[in-house]
Amino acid sequence: MNSVRVLLVDDQPLLRHSLALIVGKEPDLEVAGQAGDGVEALTQARATRPDVVLMDVRMPRVDGLEATRRICADPVLDRTRVLVLSMFELDEYVHEALRAGASGFLLKDALPEDLLDAVRRTHRGESLFAPSILTRLVGHFLSAPSVTRDRSSLRGLTAREVDVLTLVGGGLSNDEIADALVISVKTVKTHLTHLLAKLRARDRAQLVIAAYDAGLVRPRVAEPTVHPRHCRRDR
Structure with missing residues (x-):
């Protein structure tokens, strides 16, 4: 079985190195490349055709949300899925990431096993969010x-x-x-x-x-939400 090829995008070299170590040690995953900003991310994505992109939000030149939008709109990269990583669980980030075409949203304080599970689920075409949480966010x-x-x-x-x-x-x-x-x-x-x-x-x-x-579902009234371990709200 072919490995899932992952492109790592973050403006912090130390974090990219850490992610590369976590991803690279898995027998079914492979680091396809690394990028330090959104411009490099698009260039690397077109060159390496990764299965999954781990995308930071706040970066110089072109941020992760715009880079996600460009990657998801590129017909050459129609098989590439984007998993957005962020230090902040801000609603506008989550919403904009979904609108840009991202398949999920994960906080950087996630445990390594949660990150690896998210990569595999993203590659399979699943949503990172539990259905109820995803529905609340989109609604x-x-x-x-x-x-x-x-x-x-x-x-x-x-x-x-x-x-x-x-x-x-x-x-x-x-x-x-x-x-x-x-x-x-x-x-x-x-x-x-x-x-x-x-x-x-x-x-x-x-x-x-x-x-x-399409109006098939009406937005729900906001309710208190218990956040999963990897999506807890920072104090």
């Missing part, structure tokens, strides 16, 4: 008055695909969707594959955004 962002619901993206979908998309937007897992629609998990995965292709979405995170954009 909060899309509840802004300036957002216009556009259902035109649903025209090419079957009724069942719309049902699945609605439940994905509601934060349900594959097992929960299967139970709700009385279908097999395998059938759910088939529908998700079709949705990803038809909506040109990179992963489940983008499907959640599509569900909100």
